[in-house]
Amino acid sequence: MGAAADITIDTARAAEGRPLLALEGVSKRFGKLQALSEISLDFKAGEVHCLLGENGAGKSTLCNLIFGSHAPDTGLMRFQGREWSPSGPAEALQSGIAMVHQHFSVVPRMSVVENLMLGQARGRLRHREQAALIRAMTAKFGLDVNPDAIVGELSVGERQRVEIVKCLMREPRLLVLDEPTAVLPPEEIGALLDIVRRVADDGRAVILVTHKLAEIAKVADRVSVLRGGKLVTSLPMQGTQMGDLVRAMVGREVTSLESALASSLAGIARAEKQGDGPHKYALVCDGITVRDAGGAVRLDNFTLEIAPGEVVGLAGVEGNGQTELGRVLAGLSPPTSGRFFIGEAEMTHASAAQITAQGAGIVPEDRHAVACVTGMSLAENIFLNKLGQFTRFGLLNRTALTEAAKGLMQDYDVRAAGPEIAFGSLSGGNQQKAVLGRELTLDPLVFLLAAQPTRGLDIGAVEAVYRQIRLAASRGVGVLLISSELDELIAASDRILVLYRGKVVGEKPARPDQREAIGALMSGHA
Structure with a gap:
């Protein structure tokens, strides 16, 4: 045609x-x-x-x-x-x-107009002409996309609009x-x-x-x-x-997500916050500050203590420092200043592997970029940090790996044809549950960072994820829960901190009657 x-x-x-x-x-x-x-x-x-x-x-x-x-x-x-x-x-x-x-x-290092013309422009790229066409298209549908912007510098929402314009350009x-x-x-x-x-x-x-x-x-x-x-x-x-x-x-x-979570979490005992285990604190952040390449402050003097068995929610509109904090705690980038501890061990300049070995489970907001290898099997991803347990003389015992993976799939309701299928072929929700299962079965597990753990999940999967997080807390694991879903934070957390423009602007108990106050803090209204 x-x-x-x-x-x-x-x-x-x-x-x-x-x-x-x-x-x-x-x-x-x-x-x-x-x-x-x-x-x-x-x-x-x-x-x-x-x-x-x-x-x-x-x-x-x-x-x-x-x-x-x-x-x-x-x-x-x-x-x-x-x-x-x-x-x-x-x-x-x-x-x-x-x-x-x-x-x-999209290709992050290219401009919007260069991305949109990939595979469509023949011969020399007529930048000005194509930019004019893009502006006409974006004006028609109210997409608000700058053709000259570098895609990697755009917000998540702006990049999503670029994807849609890319499709609409084909009429x-x-x-x-x-x-x-x-x-x-x-x-x-x-x-x-x-x-x-x-x-x-x-x-x-x-x-x-x-x-x-x-x-x-x-x-x-x-x-x-x-x-x-x-x-x-x-x-x-x-x-x-x-x-x-x-x-x-x-x-x-199911009447609502809030009632489903309340019902699911009601029977899970809360751990004693102090002195419950070998560590006084699961996580201590002491004045963590992050500046970007241009010198702008993205995270400003972030200070927090999380006790064993405590779930602390971190609320805020995306882009207010949550991503930078998550990268620091995962060992993916060092802070400009400040320090942090897992248990009693300082991990400020530790590698991701060292942080994992210290007992920190990390569920990052971008599972595809840093939490999995999509071309490897589900079983290999589930035990990505434990493959040595299934290796002898340099050879992987796939039979043992597969059997162990079946057990974790059942425990965390990971639905797939089998442990041997490619991780990239799973639905987003099943990928997320597999990553969560891997991190929650670390031994020892002292601290869990769960960043946007339910993004893209259905109501049943959301309920299952938070139930597993609260069960971990009941065993004495300290949890930092980062989410833009306020109702979920209120249902699953003990207390909620609010980030605005990189700074903690307030703390509230995780109760439904505090929703309006937390929302006001998220909008910058003290």
């Missing part, structure tokens, strides 16, 4: 309400895992169609079939009335289907967004949903994969729920109750 001229919006078809894309009995299996089973579903132009489901329910697999990254084993797909069996993503793009994946595909009929808000701070989610609405109102079909019910309520025209690779329900959003969607997604009654 040809270029953009062949991909004009068929308003007559949209007006008649005919499906732009239809799936009939589509199934897909990966080894022992039945990822999708007999899915029949359609998507219409001018409509935002939300896909909802637990991690591993098959949502990303469905999107990848549509985009040509995988081919269905059985069933039929039709796009614009014709049979659709793309040979790969290149054919999908040429035919009018574009996809924004969970993880960014697609169908735009697939796989968890586009999972990496966004709360204040940027609303802006992105407004863009999604504008794209659909322009006559295009939008498939939006998300776990967040508030987003669905705001933007969806239709919602389809997957569970265990099967289509549970598909219905118009208007008149649909959120409780019905949650019940369809998890297969049980």
